Amino acid sequence: ELAAAANAPITDGALADGTLVPLLANLGTPSEAAQAVELGAEGVGLFRTELMFLDATTAPTVEEQTAEYTEMLKHFPGKKVVVRALDAGADKPLSFMDMGEEANPALGQRGLRSLRVNENILRDQLTALVNAQNATDADLWVMAPMVSDAEETDYFVSLGRELGLNTVGVMAEVPSLAVLADQVAERSDFVSIGSNDLTQYTLAADRMLGTLAKFQDPWHPAVLRLVKMIGAAGAAAGKPVGVCGEAAADPQLAVVLVGLGVTSLSMTPQALADVRAELKTVTLEQATVRAEAAINATTGPTAREAAANAS
Numbered sequence: 505e506l507a508a509a510a511n512a513p514i515t516d517g518a519l520a521d522g523t524l525v526p527l528l529a530n531l532g533t534p535s536e537a538a539q540a541v542e543l544g545a546e547g548v549g550l551f552r553t554e555l556m557f558l559d560a561t562t563a564p565t566v567e568e569q570t571a572e573y574t575e576m577l578k579h580f581p582g583k584k585v586v587v588r589a590l591d592a593g594a595d596k597p598l599s600f601m602d603m604g605e606e607a608n609p610a611l612g613q614r615g616l617r618s619l620r621v622n623e624n625i626l627r628d629q630l631t632a633l634v635n636a637q638n639a640t641d642a643d644l645w646v647m648a649p650m651v652s653d654a655e656e657t658d659y660f661v662s663l664g665r666e667l668g669l670n671t672v673g674v675m676a677e678v679p680s681l682a683v684l685a686d687q688v689a690e691r692s693d694f695v696s697i698g699s700n701d702l703t704q705y706t707l708a709a710d711r712m713l714g715t716l717a718k719f720q721d722p723w724h725p726a727v728l729r730l731v732k733m734i735g736a737a738g739a740a741a742g743k744p745v746g747v748c749g750e751a752a753a754d755p756q757l758a759v760v761l762v763g764l765g766v767t768s769l770s771m772t773p774q775a776l777a778d779v780r781a782e783l784k785t786v787t788l789e790q791a792t793v794r795a796e797a798a799i800n801a802t803t804g805p806t807a808r809e810a811a812a813n814a815s
């Protein structure tokens with residue numbers, strides 16, 4: 505029986521009522537792509553491009569980047585691949601994008617903020633992504649990290665379109681973006697929630713500090729309510745809303761996220777099977793009931809309990 509289960513064909517992510525919820529992989533290099541496909545990834549929901557360049561002492565050329573992105577996209581013909589623009593800065597230093605020393609790197613020059621003051625690096629990366637888009641059959645989506653409002657959304661989306669990208673979006677990792685999600689969803693082709701940073705900034709607790717680890721809980725109803733606001737804004741504007749933080753890899757929380765209006769989930773490939781199995785056990789209506797129970801709890805742990813007891 506175990507062997508049969510292991511050999512069963514991997515189906516698309518879906519709820520018990522047939523509602524499709526694409527299940528995607530978080531990847532750092534093209535070398536991880538083949539295994540992700542074996543584990544059932546229906547595409548890529550987060551390609552963390554900075555991981556390829558952590559050791560680089562000079563900025564990678566357009567040609568070098570084109571080769572890497574093309575290699576990644578070739579693993580996913582006809583499938584969605586969401587690439588994140590370099591997420592570097594004081595928190596994740598790259599030697600060719602020196603941001604200097606900061607006392608509070610999590611609140612500093614990072615994500616889109618550092619790309620904007622290094623626009624040549626951003627333009628080179630987007631140009632390489634356009635080359636890869638045009639050289640393969642994958643459905644390339646490109647998004648910016650650490651976007652905080654409509655003005656930054658306009659900046660990134662218009663630059664991406666001007667350079668020739670087909671689908672351009674933003675990550676929701678800063679609470680201000682969630683508060684303004686209606687304005688952002690109008691301007692962006694999609695929104696992808698980075699629940700790790702969204703949790704850190706909502707609870708104002710550095711995600712790297714072990715002493716504050718209990719605050720890094722995406723079940724916290726404050727985080728869930730922001731997710732609901734983003735989901736509602738996406739639905740109103742007709743734009744997809746994904747989650748690509750660790751939250752998507754927790755099967756019980758994955759159900760709640762879908763109940764809050766999230767339309768796709770991206771995670772470490774090892775988590776795909778468990779999330780796929782859990783989603784199959786609930787209808788969208790049941791997921792919504794669990795989500796409502798969770799957002800009405802007062803703490804992360806009680807939100808988890810409330811969701812479990814709701815159906």
Ligand code: PEP
Pocket residue numbers: 550552591677697698699700701702748749750
């Ligand atoms: C996140 O913040 O949830 C995210 C996906 O980005 P990273 O973990 O790379 O900051």
Ligand code: MG
Pocket residue numbers: 649677698700701
């Ligand atoms: Mg992040």
